[in-house]
Amino acid sequence: MTAPSPPPVPSRGGRARGLARRLADLGMAWVLAGLCVLFSLLTFAEQQPDGAAAGAALAADVLAACPAGARVLVAVRDRPEEGALAETLVERLRGGGAEVVAVVTGEPRDARAALERLAALAPPGLDAVAGSAASTGWGVFADLAADFPALGDPVVLRPRAYRWPNFLKPENLLNIANQIAVIAILAVGMTVVIVTGGIDLSVGSLIALASVVTALVVRDVFGGVAAGTGGMVAAGIAGVAVGALAGAVSGGVIVAFGIPPFIATLAMMLVAGGAASMLARGESVYQLPDSFVWLGRGADLGIPNAVALTLLLYALAHFAMTRMTFGRHVLAVGGNREAARLSGVPVAATTLAAYVLSGALAALGGVVMASQLKSGSPNFGQMYELYVIAAVVVGGTSLSGGEGSMLGTLVGALVIAVIQNGMNLLGIESYTQRVVLGAVILGAVLLDRLRRR
Amino acid sequence: MTAPLLSMEGISKAYPGVQALSGVELALARGEVLALLGENGAGKSTLMKILGGAVRPDAGTIRVDGVARAIRSPQEALRLGIAVIHQEFNLVPALGAAENVFLGQEIARGLPGLGVVDRRAQRARAGAVLARLGADFDPDTECRRLSVAGQQLVEIAKALVSGARILVMDEPSAALSAPEVAALHGVIRELKRDGTGIVYVSHRLDEIAAVCDRVAVLRDGRNAGGAAVAAVGRGDLIRMMVGRELTEEFPRRTTAPGEARLVVEGLSRGTAVRGVSFEARRGEVLAITGLVGAGRTELLRLLFGADRPDSGTIRLDGREIRPRSPRQAIAAGIGLLPEDRKLQGLVLDLSLRENFALPNLARLSRAGVVQGALERRECGGFVERLRIRTPRQEALVRGLSGGNQQKVVLAKWLARDCEVLLFDEPTRGVDVGAKVEIYRLINDLAAAGKVVVMVSSDLPEVLGMADRIVVMRGGRVTGRIDDMARATQESVMEAAVS
Known part of the structure; x- marks a missing residue:
């Protein structure tokens, strides 16, 4: 090295040190992080997914559980997030080669009416019922094989629940x-x-x-x-x-x-x-x-x-x-x-x-x-x-x-x-x-x- | 042989990034006045803070009367009979002088434990102690109305009434005028006779010769020698402190005074400044001196626009200027190094660089955005040129030593390239090494044709630095010395007091 070394300018790295100091000064940021962890742990709960993402996941499950060309009834409650679920679900099922025989948006009696209509048309019956966590819990779907023997023995599928902090x-x-x-x-x-x-x-x-x-x-x-x-x-x-x-x-x-x-x-x-x-x-x-x-x-x-x-x-x-x-x-x-x-x-x-x-x-x-x-x-x-x-x-x-x-x-x-x-x-x-x-x-x-x- | 009154053995203390003290020894006998010397940053303050219980050492033993003691708080120090008079005042501004003197050690009357203050007794005793110190104010005066010298006297009185056997005085005379210093020295001699041991921290070598028995010198946090005062000369002391020969305490400059640049006529404000006229010429240092309260600082504040004059004119290079605020004065090319750098010169919790940039922001920024690289470069240049000792530009100025702080204030104004520089006690509380550096800078400014006006109470400094002297008393100019060959401390003092 031929050039004389520069004088020790204390500003070298000054900005980086300043930033590091600023972060270290933010001890409250750690408190914030701690609070987030605390509330995450305390609010850990079963989550019922809904909306479009849930619809897509559910469609995949239905297509995997049923034979090709399966006949599916989609039932959801009349709520925006369940509507989004149903919309995506129907779209994906059709894209996957399944037949959506009915889409029910409303209440259990609407579902019953639809099932009765399908039973009157039977065969070929029904392979699956899919919907939101709430709608698939309706009593009308509880024992399909007994209530509507004409439809065969359709499976009832809902979005898979997972655990996640509220x-x-x-x-x-x-x-x-x-x-x-x-x-x-x-x-x-x-x-x-x-x-x-x-x-x-x-x-x-x-x-x-x-x-x-x-x-x-x-x-x-x-x-x-x-x-x-x-x-x-x-x-x-x-x-x-x-x-x-x-x-x-x-x-x-x-x-x-x-x-x-x-x-x-x-x-x-x-x-x-x-x-x-x-x-x-x-x-x-x-x-x-x-x-x-x-x-x-x-x-x-x-x-x-x-x-x-x-x-x-x-x-x-x-x-x-x-x-x-x-x-x-x-x-x-x-x-x-x-x-x-x-x-x-x-x-x-x-x-x-x-x-x-x-x-x-x-x-x-x-x-x-x-x-x-x-x-x-x-x-x-x-x-x-x-x-x-x-x-x-x-x-x-x-x-x-x-x-x-x-x-x-x-x-x-x-x-x-x-x-x-x-x-x-x-x-x-x-x-x-x-x-x-x-x-x-x-x-x-x-x-x-x-x-x- | 009886144990010494106080001995500090192997005291060490480290702060992040700096070893303030390593293995320092200090002994003090009864009735002894020990001068503690050292450049700023040598560790004097830290050592005295440890003695006073404000700071705890990393290692070492403190013995009082031969008994090892751990001093964990200022209260414990007081109980052991150790009182520290700090350079920074710890007074309650709204309380009277007597109440401050007895703050925390009030004289009670009536039922014990009830806490009724015996104000009459306090006033009488505080008045007696203050009178002994040469104070001329009423003990009921609120401390905020006292001059700096008055406040210093109250601090000293506070330590005296505590009945301390070990007294630490940190630059007690820095703010005092000559008669007050003489009174203080008289009190010190009395205390000596009573067997009180005193540690006297000062940069005024003349005073050390006058009042101290022995000197101990610290350098870079270590003992750097000690001797009986009678056995050492001024040059020896300075050598011990800085570790090198100071060939010239007041660097000389070949002067060729030019035309008058700053001309002040009949400047007045209330009773503080009355009809002051003077001129400062190109290429010279004009010193304004006088006792504390003579109106020197008030005069500088008028020149700097910090206060408004009632009457009078200020001309710079023939043009009248009327600064209505410091901002306008600065725009007109005037800079002020204030008397109290901590209260007026610096924002202690901002970094060195931010303080440096404060009066220069307009030049260092574009569209309101500070140009970081330019700022760092300029600041770095001045850190190097003024040899400001700091780990980095981002260091808070609070942590710098007095001399380095003063250099930061100086750098602020040098960077502005002011035409007029007003120095108010520029070397107060500054170590000898830094003093010489500051003197050199003042000379350089004068040589560069700037107007340099220096207010100082330190007569050797005034005589050593000035080309002409203006002496003030009671707001008026009472003496002018144009021929420095004929100036003596006595002639200046005569104008200041007569």
Whole structure:
């Protein structure tokens, strides 16, 4: 080696080390993983598959159990998931060379009628009855050989049951994500505010205010149920703008008059909550078009839109906090306001921006909730500020400011959601749930504190 | 032979990634004042934290009166008669001086166990102790209204009333003015007579000669020598501390002062700064000195836009500037190294690199996105140039030694290439080696034609560094020395006190 070796630059591998440190810092992620394992074990249960996948599997079983050209009766209850099962089942049976002699969608007596019709036509009889777990359990199928001797001795086949945790069922996991979306969205703004050393108590009320404003704009400006996409988007923007404005007022008085954030946002919580009730005259606003639920209940990308929006926000916020000057300013203001000021950080503007962001995101959460529930109501979002703060703190952000991460907050929000969901699955009473949740939040933060020591 | 009052034997302590102490020995006799010397990072603070019960050693024995003791908490240290006066103050801002002095050791009256504080007795005793230390404030004064020097006196009084037999003073004079230091030394001599053993941690070599009996020097976490004060000279001590000859404590620079660049006229704010005028020229170091409370720091804050002046003008290169915030001052090319780097200079829980980047983010980012590679490269350059000792740029500045922290603050402003640099006590609590490095940088800046204004209470430093001196007292300029050949400590002090 002829070239002089470069000086030992300590930044080498700095980024990788930073990431490793960040992951190690996420001790709460292990708690989350532990909770998932716990609830998986506790909710292990017999699963009766339904839907298209079950239909395909069942068709294979029928074709294997019967001779070629078998005659099959398909019976399901009149439910969407069983309809999907039946549809796929019939399609696959026909594709496999079997003859579907009848498809019954309904109740046992419908099945009996069909069997009687077939018995009257017999021979050639019937080789198999296939359907959902529920329909194949009908008494009419219990003893076919005795009841309908003309049909021969058909086998009754149902989708094979398997054991799997209720907690880990895909629809349950999506349910968790959907449930937590609103809190998680609010927690983004709350994290920024708490890292500056502040607090925002108004976010719960801003959910209500934004949901009411959005719903009222749709109803009164864009024609209610007849409103179009553009109108609904404009109404959503109006809702978010009101939240941003409320945040600007809170942040403004905090910055301009040095009012403690706790007091300023407590006042805003009362003002916004009261304004929501005044605007809605204390009632829910539900004159909204069906398509209004697109944001809250739709799923265009394979996952619910609200979940996609949440993930997008977290990606942006993580980038802003770790890679942008804004994040640096927020951390510096929370870590040492005076040192930040003497370093030329725009302390007032950064603080104001944090509250505007929190207000806007709280309002966005309100729009999502309005969409999920297809209404706007002054009762939305009650107590949410506390759950949001809990999520942020469980996520490892210090209430004294100066440190915190978006990834941590996301984990914190998930911890709370998983605990609630798990207890719901276990059938624990809601009062008990609150006690447990409170204890778990305390324990989680305690654990974090001990680990850092 | 009776056992010594205190002996620490084979003390070792490791922190992740650094061996802070290895096998350190320290002995203290009754009535002895031991100067503990060493560069920052040499292990003085760790050793004293172990003695005070704040940190537990990995190995070693501590004997008090010959009896081995495990000191597990500051409370246990106090029970053994060990009191530590920390460099960082631990005062409750909203409580009065007397209440702080007796915090945790309140004088009770009435039924025992009821906890009714005898405020009158406390006020009287605290007042007496504070008066002995030369304090001129009422013992009821809330600590947040006290000057840094006043707060230091309260900390010292706190240790004195605890009746400690072993007293650790960590840089007790760093914030004190000359008369207060003299009063402190008087108290130390009294304590000596009573048989109290004192460990005196200081970087001021003159004081050590004045008040200490013996020196012990630490270097890189090991004993690096010791001697009776009378037997060693200043040069010997410095050599023991840094392990190399310091040929020049104050590096000289060939000066050719140019035109006036920063011209201040009639600057006033309340009673703190009254009608201050001066000019700073290209190529020189202008020192502003005076006793604590003379208004020097307040003057710098006006120049930096941290406070607004009531009247007066500031001109830079002939153009009037009116910084209404530090942000505007920085934009005008002014940088400030504040007096208290931990409270004002640094965000302790951010990394070295993030602190370095703070005033430079606009330049280091594009469209609001910090350019990581550029930031790392620049920061690395300054870490190397200023010889900042740190394992990596991501290290939190909280964990750096005082000298290295100060270098980080310096790097922030050097990276901005400021035209005006205001230094407020730039070497306070900084070890000798780092001091010389900082002096060199100050000289380089002056030589590069920048405006350098240095506030300092350390008279040898002022005389060694300055090309001209402005002396302040009570918010006013009370002395100007333009011919350094005629400047002496006495002449400066006369302007500061008379």
